[in-house]
Amino acid sequence: MGVEFLYPEYEVIRSTDRCIACRVCERQCANEVHSYSAERGAMISDESKCVNCQRCVSLCPTRALKIVRSDCVLKANANWSNDTIREIYKQANSGGVLLSSMGNPKSMPVYWDRILINASQVTNPPIDPLREPMETRVFLGKKPDRMTRSPDGRLVCDLPPQLELSMPVMFSAMSYGSISYNAHASLARAATELGTYYNTGEGGLHEDFYKYGAHTVVQVASGRFGVHEDYLEAGAAIEIKMGQGAKPGIGGHLPGTKIVGDVSRTRMIPEGSDAISPAPHHDIYSIEDLRQLVYSLKEATEYKKPIIVKVAAVHNIAAIASGIARSGADIIAIDGFRGGTGAAPTRIRDNVGIPIELALASVDRRLRDEGIRNNVSLVVGGSVRSSADVVKAVALGADACYVATAAVLALGCHLCRTCQTGKCNWGIATQRPDLVKRLNPDIGSERLVNLMTAWRREIMELMGGMGINSIEALRGNRLMLRGVGLNEKELEILGISHAGE
Amino acid sequence: MPIKEGQIRIPSGCAIAAVISKEGKRMTGESITNAMKVMHDRSNGLGGGFAGYGIYPEYKDFYALHLFFDSRDTRKTCEAYLKEHFEIVHSEIIPTRKIPEITDEPKIWRYFVAPFRSALADMQLDEKEFVARAVMKINAGMPGAYVFSSGKNMGTFKAVGYPEDVGCFYRLDEYEGYSWTAHGRYPTNTPGWWGGAHPFTLLDYSIVHNGEISSYDANRRFIEMFGYKCTLQTDTEVITYILDYLTRVQGLTLEESANVIAAPFWSTIERESDRSKKERLTFLRTVFPSLLITGPFSVVLGFTGGLMALNDRLKLRSMVVGEKDDKVFISSEEAAIREMEPEAENIWAPAGGEPVIVRVREGAV
Numbered sequence: 001m002g003v004e005f006l007y008p009e010y011e012v013i014r015s016t017d018r019c020i021a022c023r024v025c026e027r028q029c030a031n032e033v034h035s036y037s038a039e040r041g042a043m044i045s046d047e048s049k050c051v052n053c054q055r056c057v058s059l060c061p062t063r064a065l066k067i068v069r070s071d072c073v074l075k076a077n078a079n080w081s082n083d084t085i086r087e088i089y090k091q092a093n094s095g096g097v098l099l100s101s102m103g104n105p106k107s108m109p110v111y112w113d114r115i116l117i118n119a120s121q122v123t124n125p126p127i128d129p130l131r132e133p134m135e136t137r138v139f140l141g142k143k144p145d146r147m148t149r150s151p152d153g154r155l156v157c158d159l160p161p162q163l164e165l166s167m168p169v170m171f172s173a174m175s176y177g178s179i180s181y182n183a184h185a186s187l188a189r190a191a192t193e194l195g196t197y198y199n200t201g202e203g204g205l206h207e208d209f210y211k212y213g214a215h216t217v218v219q220v221a222s223g224r225f226g227v228h229e230d231y232l233e234a235g236a237a238i239e240i241k242m243g244q245g246a247k248p249g250i251g252g253h254l255p256g257t258k259i260v261g262d263v264s265r266t267r268m269i270p271e272g273s274d275a276i277s278p279a280p281h282h283d284i285y286s287i288e289d290l291r292q293l294v295y296s297l298k299e300a301t302e303y304k305k306p307i308i309v310k311v312a313a314v315h316n317i318a319a320i321a322s323g324i325a326r327s328g329a330d331i332i333a334i335d336g337f338r339g340g341t342g343a344a345p346t347r348i349r350d351n352v353g354i355p356i357e358l359a360l361a362s363v364d365r366r367l368r369d370e371g372i373r374n375n376v377s378l379v380v381g382g383s384v385r386s387s388a389d390v391v392k393a394v395a396l397g398a399d400a401c402y403v404a405t406a407a408v409l410a411l412g413c414h415l416c417r418t419c420q421t422g423k424c425n426w427g428i429a430t431q432r433p434d435l436v437k438r439l440n441p442d443i444g445s446e447r448l449v450n451l452m453t454a455w456r457r458e459i460m461e462l463m464g465g466m467g468i469n470s471i472e473a474l475r476g477n478r479l480m481l482r483g484v485g486l487n488e489k490e491l492e493i494l495g496i497s498h499a500g501e
Numbered sequence: 502m503p504i505k506e507g508q509i510r511i512p513s514g515c516a517i518a519a520v521i522s523k524e525g526k527r528m529t530g531e532s533i534t535n536a537m538k539v540m541h542d543r544s545n546g547l548g549g550g551f552a553g554y555g556i557y558p559e560y561k562d563f564y565a566l567h568l569f570f571d572s573r574d575t576r577k578t579c580e581a582y583l584k585e586h587f588e589i590v591h592s593e594i595i596p597t598r599k600i601p602e603i604t605d606e607p608k609i610w611r612y613f614v615a616p617f618r619s620a621l622a623d624m625q626l627d628e629k630e631f632v633a634r635a636v637m638k639i640n641a642g643m644p645g646a647y648v649f650s651s652g653k654n655m656g657t658f659k660a661v662g663y664p665e666d667v668g669c670f671y672r673l674d675e676y677e678g679y680s681w682t683a684h685g686r687y688p689t690n691t692p693g694w695w696g697g698a699h700p701f702t703l704l705d706y707s708i709v710h711n712g713e714i715s716s717y718d719a720n721r722r723f724i725e726m727f728g729y730k731c732t733l734q735t736d737t738e739v740i741t742y743i744l745d746y747l748t749r750v751q752g753l754t755l756e757e758s759a760n761v762i763a764a765p766f767w768s769t770i771e772r773e774s775d776r777s778k779k780e781r782l783t784f785l786r787t788v789f790p791s792l793l794i795t796g797p798f799s800v801v802l803g804f805t806g807g808l809m810a811l812n813d814r815l816k817l818r819s820m821v822v823g824e825k826d827d828k829v830f831i832s833s834e835e836a837a838i839r840e841m842e843p844e845a846e847n848i849w850a851p852a853g854g855e856p857v858i859v860r861v862r863e864g865a866v
Contacts, residue, residue: 124713124796125817132815133766139787147751147788154777155757157784371726397722466715467797469815470764472790473716480718 006086007072010052012045018064019043025056025065030423030435053416055425087346098346101419101429103246103338103383103405106350110338111357111490112389116499118480119465127469129460135470136167136456136463138400140377141306141330160330161306163237166195167456168394168471171448172333172381172402173219173241173310175201177254177263177275178342178419179408180436181208183428186411186444188212193445194452199402202226202241202252202277204266210234217308220297222251223277225267229300237331238297239308240290242281245339245382248312248353251277253343258422258431291327298328306330313337313359313382314352318366325367325376333402334359336382340405342429343420356382357396361494364397364476387458396494397476410451411444515687515699515711516543516664517820518837519801521680521808524827525865527555530673533681536837537664543833544685548698549667550659552707552803553678555866557654563590563613564632564704567650567657568639569695570608575645582643586635587614595658595671602666607695611656629704629749634728636703641730647696652705655805659684659698667698679866682803684709700803701737703745707803710737711833712818715796723791736798743792744802755802755809757781759856761789763814801831807860816853823848829859 012033021043025034031049034056036042050067057065073082087098120126127134141162148156171187184206187198192215199217204226209216218235220227232238243249254275264271284290294307309324310333311317317334324332336356341349360380367373380393381402390401409415412426419429427439459471468474482499483491491498518536522528530553537549557565566583570576583589591613597606616631624631636648650657655678658671664685668674684699700707714720714736721731721739727750729742740762747758764786765773773779786793797817802809810831812820823830823838823845830838830845838845851857 120715120796124715127815133768135767137767139790143788147753149752155753155781155784157780159784159787162787368722368726373723373726467713468715468795470793470795472786472793473719473795475719475791476722477716477719478722480715 006074006089007070008047008050009070010047010050010067011070012047012050013066013068014043014045015064016042018062020062020064022061024059024061028055028059028425030425030430030432051416051418051421053418053425054414099343099420100346100349100417101341101343102415102417103340104350105417108338109355110383111355111486111494112385112392114484114486114490115357115392115494115496116482116484117388117391117395117462117466118482120467124467126467127464129457129464132464132469134460134464135472136459138165138168138471139163140165140379140399142376143374145374161237161304163197163306163331164195165197165400167452167459168398168400169384169390169452169455170196170217170379170400170402171198171407172335172404173199173201173217173239174342174404174408175203175219175225175252175254176206176266177203177258177431179429180424180427180431180439181206181262182436182439182441182444183408183411184209185441186439186448187407188216189441189445190448190452191215193449196452197236199239200226200235203254203263203275204268205231205234206262206266220293221277222279222281223275225269225275225277228268232297232301232305235305237306237308238301239310239333240281240293240297240329241310242284242290243310243312243314243335244341245312245335245337245353245356246341247344247348248314248337249279250345250348251279253277255422260431263431287323287327290324294328308333308379310335313354313356315354317354317359318362321363322366322370322372325372329376331377331379331399332363333379333381334363335402336380339382340408341419356380356384357392358490358493360393360398361396365495368476387455388462390455391459391462391474392481394471394474395477395480397478399475406451407448410447411439515709516540516685516833516837517683517709517711517799517801518830518832518841519680519682519709519803519808519810520828520830520841521859521861522827523829523859523862523865525555525679525861526827527677527679528681530668530676530678530681532841533683534665534668534673536832536840537668537683537685539836539840540685540832540834541663541665543687544663545687546663547661547688548659548684548686549662549664550657550684550698550700550709551664551668551671551673552650552655552657552682552700552702552709553673553676553680554655554705554803554805555679556656556676557613560591560613561654563615564651564653565656566612566614566636566648567595568610568612569647569649570610571645573608575643576608576610579639579643579646582639583612583614586620586631587612587616589614596675597670598672600666600670603660603662603670606660611650633704633745637728637730641732649696650702650707652702652707653805655705655707655803657700657702657707659700660695661698679861680803680808682707682709682801682808697733697735699735699737701733701735701741703741704749705805706741706745708737708741708744708800709803710740710798710800711820712736712798712800712813713796714740714794714798714813716794719791720794740794740798740800743794747789747792755858756856757785759809759811759854760785761792762794763811763854763856764793765854766814799833806866807858809859810851810857812851812853812855814854816850819850821848821850822857831857
């Protein structure tokens, strides 16, 4: 206790009438909030440790628990918020960089919520997806510029390598290490069943998951953890991670405490050593260097796999993407500033990068202006939260979306934003065996399949309403969108009209 | 001031009709004009037009440019531009008949031209590309001037009015062609601009179209990457450019082009037993996803020596085909076919996405 003491953020409200002291909450809480007091013959709480992950609430058999935000706060101040003051106390105490997890929670504009979708009336019939075919299949990859014919006049049907997706959504990169074995198993199995892809992140690919390789994107990041020939061969595509929306301009840091057992072996680094990926790739200091890595990976895999280059959405994203499109990459993945993370410096997560909606709109336009949109496919992530967001992204010009936060929510994440502690009570962002086993991959993969199936149905309903029966006809179809409450500049960048126009 | 075509996207319903003689026998434009009469209610008087093929045999080696001008000054400016790039072998006012149903006409001229060889060499372009670019340049960059026909030995005639009146106005009974297409328009507002009527043409391609495509902006934004400018914001314009791009630029056949714009469903492709066909269909859908056209349409593409009729893959617009002797008839309604040929046979409705391609016998034109 002292100058930096603040009353805990959350209070544990326990109904003594309902509590039967079964101690489930105590066993479930890796943060050790709950304990049994023999002296008082009752459960007690240390609220200062609570992260509000709702695990105890969910598992309490008598619904005796709830977690509420404490009303013991500092005097209201529109400029100096409680959170800001709290962070100052923390830093004055420790001298450290603040760490956070998951996406930027600040109230910044969410352009998806300022965009509305069209529907057919009178002049053009809506199409009922229950009665008519409705196609959501997407191919990602470079498309040839010129048709060629063999001497007998037949069309030559050779294509550069493509990824075939049953719907325009993939699970984006989350490394084994940042998330658990069971979380990876759930993602891999769901991607396979759905006919889409999941992404290894930069932690390598556990040997048990090579069998899902046809639905796996293997990542090569600046730390090159777990990268070797078999790994590159195992995946359906290779992603070069240049940046991440939650932390543009910096590398990753997986603490040594998470580098245990299989994680250490898969990453090919000693147990207990911190896995620190550098901010840049030290062989890529410019665009021409990127081209070399793209072609090195293509050479290594005999030009059979598309190469994805993933970048964070930053100010100059249109020019950067245009450079990447000319670097030999088959797919560009852009990650917006609201994208999630297992751990990032708070200031970077909350202040660096730009919204994915604007980045996507300007990249798609720039690539078209330069006539090279067909050289690459565009995949966007960084807070795609629903099927409506997917439809809006596709209409703005995306070929497909990357989702990760939505996927971990399906696995049970309650968005408590403390992944960096490694004590995830839901068995997702942890390596503690007792916690990992809480996530059952049979159930996890089923829930992921359910979520994507539901989204796919909703996408088909929205498309049908617009009179569109194939997702290709929606891509870049910005006439299907209108803005509400956006200013002229925002509309200009998004390339859409205002509602009513 | 009301906004005109090109400043706004206007959905419209329509009537279409076409006729072709497989023997290349020439017919006057009278019969196709009469065919549009029976479909009067499918138009609302805000646009009608025709395209005739084989109508300028005396100038068959020259591009026939039909232009609207809003003033004499615009015409002089435009003619100066044409003279810089083309040899003009003949120019004249297109003869019209003054009728009360058609008013407010712009100045309507035609020019029979050939690009200067030196200009072609300078720009390293083939002749068609050169002409196409000149047309785009005038239509996008010269306010008040509009090229509405630019093919060889063919011509488009269009106006604001009912199609049967437009046919009378342009004296189509005095032209003879081996094929004709026609269009009556039902736009949802009143642009009142002649350039907005159909057919829409580029070089010898003309399109008449009924429908409102839901893929419009996806198609437009893709095709504009290749130098096309969709100045009118109409479906017909974008469909014409797509077909020009696929056939002339990419060298696809009409059948292959139809497989792109009205691609079979993936489930149909998967059931295809012919392996090479399956491979080709998969290839075309994968390479040109942005040229898939969705939403209702029936179109007739006119080209030198033939016609192609095509419906959207769900067949959301009516279109029937009939035959009699050497002639093939296409129309939104059977009534129009019966008007042209009461004894027409084999009347059938082509399936969605199934192209009907009719060609004049080789050597007949």
